[in-house]
Amino acid sequence: MKKLLIWGAGDQGTVTLECALATQQYSQIDFLEIKEKGHRDIPHYRVYSEDEVEFTTFLKSYDEVFVATGNNDIRENKITMLKTMDITIGTLIHPRALISPTAKVLAGTIVLANAVVNTNATVGMGCIINTATIIEHDCIIEDFVNISPNTAIAGHTKIGQKTFIGVGTAIIDDIVVGKEVIIGAGSSVISNIPEYTTVVGVPAKVIKVHKNHK
Incomplete structure (x- = not known):
């Protein structure tokens, strides 16, 4: 059995805790607060502050550290x-997830x-693949993507880095979604x-170009 530190003690941290407990891999689970995000009350678990640790x-x-925040930029940085x-x-x-x-x-x-x-699907580093998401055959999900519950992504689709996909989205096959969408x-x-x-929208249309686009 291993010791796990969950770095992030907000909503995503509590979801991560339940997933970690379900795997039955860990004898000890603690939390480290992300300073930028603060923390919520997590009964029966120790929450450390970033300022109090070396x-x-x-x-x-710890045997493993897992970064738990829905913010793609912070997750990438940590x-x-x-x-x-x-x-x-x-x-x-x-x-209860199914991985080919x-x-x-x-x-x-x-x-x-x-x-x-x-x-033959690939999910990159630091992604959140939420409840009941379907990632079909030969898809590529690049690093630090956050996919909300009940999203369906059809085959041969590519999702770019640090993209956020809202709940209940449907994406047909052979689509390319750029980064930070x-x-x-x-x-x-x-x-x-x-x-x-x-x-x-249905179908989805561009409503905004982000200011950080260079």
Whole structure:
């Protein structure tokens, strides 16, 4: 049995806790608050502050560290820090998720209950694959993507880095979604989406180009 530190003690942290408990891999689970996000009350679990620990020694006292925040930028920053420090980054797959033997799920990703990652699909580092998400065959989900519950992504689709996909989105096959896209809840994506945009609707249309697009 292993010791797990969940770095992030907000809503995503509590979801991560339940997934970790379901795997029955861990004898001890603690939390480290993300300073930028604060924390919520998590009864019966120790929540450390970033200001009260010596990072390298503290983090290396755990067998695995898992970054738990829905903010893609913060998740990327924290996981990058862990890689630099040579800390073991956890991967969490709920026992009620279905992962094809030919699929790949990289470090720092969580796959929640009733999600499906099908044949030859790849899910990158630090992704959130939420409850009942379907990622079909030969899809590529790049690093630090956040996919909300009940999303369905058809085969041969590529989702760019740090994209957020809202709840109940449907994406047809052979679509390319650029990096740092926001897809509104309930959208139906039937054509490629350029990077650094927000799209909504049925069918999904661009309503905003992000200011950080260079």
